[in-house]
Amino acid sequence: MDEKQRYEAGLKVRRAVLGDAHVDRSLSRQNDFTREFQEMITRHAWGEIWTRPAFDRKTRSVMTLAMLIALNRGDEFKLHVRGALNNGLTQDDIKEVILAAAIYCGVPAANSAIHQAQEVFAAD
Amino acid sequence: MSDKRDASERFRRGREALQAIMGEGQIDRLDAAYAEVAPDIVEFLVSFAFGDLYARPALKPRDRQLATIAALTALGTAQPQLRSHIKAGLAAGLTREEIVEVLMQMAVYAGFPAALNGLAAAKEVFAEAAKG
Incomplete structure (x- = not known):
């Protein structure tokens, strides 16, 4: 190619x-x-x-969301929350990723992610 | 040995604070470590971190070490410095239990890996201290 x-x-x-x-x-x-x-x-x-x-796209979305939370990349995270929904993840799936991130990245990082994900959901 | 840096009051104040925290001879250890690549970094470190900041009286030395240990653990990029400040914390009168408590608290804010790495640093320092 x-x-x-x-x-x-x-x-x-x-x-x-x-x-x-x-x-x-x-x-x-x-x-x-x-x-x-x-x-x-x-x-x-x-x-x-x-x-x-x-990996299918749903799996890639899960990985990408987790990494963006860990790296504290809010704008890119929101972009990929939209992408995750397009790839067939549910709001509950995205919530699970954020809960897991709280363990490894800390509660403040997950707290930001919860708010950012909700902003994306609200924009629908 | 004459030290040109003695002309600065900040530097003298910082060196005194540094050695009170890290032990006599710490300035020589720093000078030896950085002499080849960046001799001026020692003056910056001592004048600013220790002369301006650590010399301030508002926090007791032990409390300042708790804050420093928490920050270095959360940063996750400063394992050698974390070990030095755990050692300094013990010298400033912190107990092992107090140090372990603040490291565990970091699991909430910085994540479990950061807290576990902090506890590994503490384990090393405690083992060295036990050897004397």
Whole structure:
């Protein structure tokens, strides 16, 4: 698969997970400063990692949510809460991830995640 | 040995606080550790952390060590410094039970792995202290 095909494969997964509305908005805001970065994450994160068949997308969402809580990346976490719902996780599944994170990352990290997840649910 | 840094009152105050906490000879150990790569870092550390901060009277030395032990445990990136401050905590009059209590409390705020790593550091320091 060449770079262009990898990008296209990534874009397809990115659209499926984050939704057309989000990806269209992101692409329309692309400019000379952000283009290479956008292409790189689409090609690499989405095209090389998320397309791998070993885990289904629900499983990848669980992993990603847990890591983003651990890294204290609130904005990315909210983005992936939306993605997790698109991938078929329920609100209860997301709650379970946050409860598990409380043990390893501490209660304040999980507390932020609970609030951030609720913001995403409320926006629906 | 003359020390150019003695011209600074902050440095002298910091060195006194440092050695009261970490034991006589600590300044020489720090100088030896960083002389080759970054000799000035010792002056920054002693003047700021110890001269400005640790020398303040509002917290008793033992209480300051409790705060420092909690912060270093939560950071999770400072295992050697955590060991030094657990040692300093014992010297400042904290009991093993008090140190273990604050490390366990960090499980709630920083997660179990951070607390378990903190307890491992305490175990090492307690074992060394027992050897004398």
